[in-house]
Amino acid sequence: MYKAEVLQYSTLLSIVADVNENTLNQHDELRAALSRTNDLNRLTQEYHGAIRLGTAQELATLRRMFHVLGMLPVDYYDLSVAGVPVHATAFRPVSNESLAKNPFRVFTSLLRLELIDNLELRATAERILSGRNIFTGNAIELLELAEQQGGLSSVEGAEFVSELIETFRWHSEATVDAQTFDRLQDAHRLVADVVCFRGPHINHLTPRTLDIDQAQAEMPKRGVQAKQLIEGPPRRNVPILLRQTSFKALEERIRFVADCDGAHTARFGEIEQRGSALTPKGMALYDELLSEARRAIGAEAVSYENNLKAVFKKFPDSLEDMRIQELAYFKYSAGPGYQPEHAKLLPLEDLISKGLVLADPIIYEDFLPVSAAGIFQSNLGGTEQKEFASNAAKDNFERALGSSVLDKFQLYEHSQRESLAKLGLAL
Ligand code: OOG
Ligand code: NI
Numbered sequence: 001m002y003k004a005e006v007l008q009y010s011t012l013l014s015i016v017a018d019v020n021e022n023t024l025n026q027h028d029e030l031r032a033a034l035s036r037t038n039d040l041n042r043l044t045q046e047y048h049g050a051i052r053l054g055t056a057q058e059l060a061t062l063r064r065m066f067h068v069l070g071m072l073p074v075d076y077y078d079l080s081v082a083g084v085p086v087h088a089t090a091f092r093p094v095s096n097e098s099l100a101k102n103p104f105r106v107f108t109s110l111l112r113l114e115l116i117d118n119l120e121l122r123a124t125a126e127r128i129l130s131g132r133n134i135f136t137g138n139a140i141e142l143l144e145l146a147e148q149q150g151g152l153s154s155v156e157g158a159e160f161v162s163e164l165i166e167t168f169r170w171h172s173e174a175t176v177d178a179q180t181f182d183r184l185q186d187a188h189r190l191v192a193d194v195v196c197f198r199g200p201h202i203n204h205l206t207p208r209t210l211d212i213d214q215a216q217a218e219m220p221k222r223g224v225q226a227k228q229l230i231e232g233p234p235r236r237n238v239p240i241l242l243r244q245t246s247f248k249a250l251e252e253r254i255r256f257v258a259d260c261d262g263a264h265t266a267r268f269g270e271i272e273q274r275g276s277a278l279t280p281k282g283m284a285l286y287d288e289l290l291s292e293a294r295r296a297i298g299a300e301a302v303s304y305e306n307n308l309k310a311v312f313k314k315f316p317d318s319l320e321d322m323r324i325q326e327l328a329y330f331k332y333s334a335g336p337g338y339q340p341e342h343a344k345l346l347p348l349e350d351l352i353s354k355g356l357v358l359a360d361p362i363i364y365e366d367f368l369p370v371s372a373a374g375i376f377q378s379n380l381g382g383t384e385q386k387e388f389a390s391n392a393a394k395d396n397f398e399r400a401l402g403s404s405v406l407d408k409f410q411l412y413e414h415s416q417r418e419s420l421a422k423l424g425l426a427l
Pocket of ligand 2: 048049050107204206270375
């Protein structure tokens with residue numbers, strides 16, 4: 001559906017496929033490691049998408065919908081710090097088996113109208129949102145059936161998916177007149193995007209590349225206008241967390257009620273490169289270095305990148321250092337010749353140095369708030385920078401969601417521990 005809606009997205013997919021093939025052809029060791037961690041077979045699948053919701057009720061119902069698909073809310077992201085009036089979670093598979101089968105996840109934001117100062121405008125937005133229903137009647141019926149039966153048959157499941165897709169479709173007819181649209185747009189472009197349409201259109205989908213710098217260089221060559229900076233950590237020997245770039249949102253014709261035409265920018269495409277998941281200690285170091293780099297220089301592209309690289313010299317750049325200093329999570333597996341008795345005879349470090357146990361980084365499966373804000377900003381069009389008092393409101397978000405969000409560190413830690421337990425080992 002998205003390929004048909006946003007034609008440039010197909011170009012993005014072919015750039016990523018070519019870059020991945022090149023990279024794998026040049027790095028046999030990487031190919032072997034990716035196949036050990038189950039990443040090779042899921043590399044060609046879409047990694048994530050994003051939507052923006054208007055009300056607590058929409059979020060609570062969507063949580064139930066995603067639950068049927070085995071996608072659970074992980075982590076809380078406060079984007080108000082970066083001048084975007086939303087907070088968010090990511091619905092994703094959490095078990096290793098599910099992640100290996102299909103990694104697709106949806107970054108899901110909820111609009112925070114309480115951050116809009118103009119009370120009258122806030123009330124208008126609330127009234128418009130309370131009058132819409134973003135789900136089809138069949139989707140709701142199948143959801144209730146799934147909850148009663150504890151699942152769906154494959155026929156029901158297929159129908160459920162095609163009904164749910166309707167929620168994410170683009171509508172070029174706005175639900176408001178041009179004047180209302182402009183007023184909401186003035187409060188924040190994101191407010192207009194969420195409030196003025198029948199549903200939460202997918203605003204981007206994102207494939208995963210093994211070399212984002214190559215992909216970034218390739219975009220303009222194929223007629224895709226890339227965002228200026230790659231978000232996240234710099235290029236390193238050992239990739240960490242998440243690096244992202246995107247192409248600018250398309251300007252699209254829309255129609256307002258009362259028959260007049262206008263334009264709106266919402267939909268774009270994004271590319272991501274994923275690296276090691278970091279422990280709380282590693283994440284704290286990442287946050288510290290990122291703020292240091294951002295403090296030093298404004299957004300001037302070339303110098304920002306050089307400076308980022310220089311600042312990140314303080315982050316160890318070998319798998320061994322990252323493991324020994326407990327900065328990242330690892331998946332351990334048996335190397336050639338490993339026997340269960342080895343677990344009792346030698347400490348883990350010796351097993352690793354003898355090649356009896358292999359340690360591969362666990363891939364980061366989540367998002368980064370500062371990067372997400374950069375992606376939001378470059379795709380809302382305009383250069384506006386609104387200031388909101390930064391105020392994380394995780395409790396409110398979870399109340400709207402109707403459940404708590406899962407802790408990403410616990411998930412990584414669990415999968416590290418499980419891989420060791422399979423070998424009869426512990427850290
Ligand atoms: C979501 C932006 C966040 C990412 O990859 O960090 C995101 C949005 O623009 O709605 O998708
Ligand atoms: Ni994204």
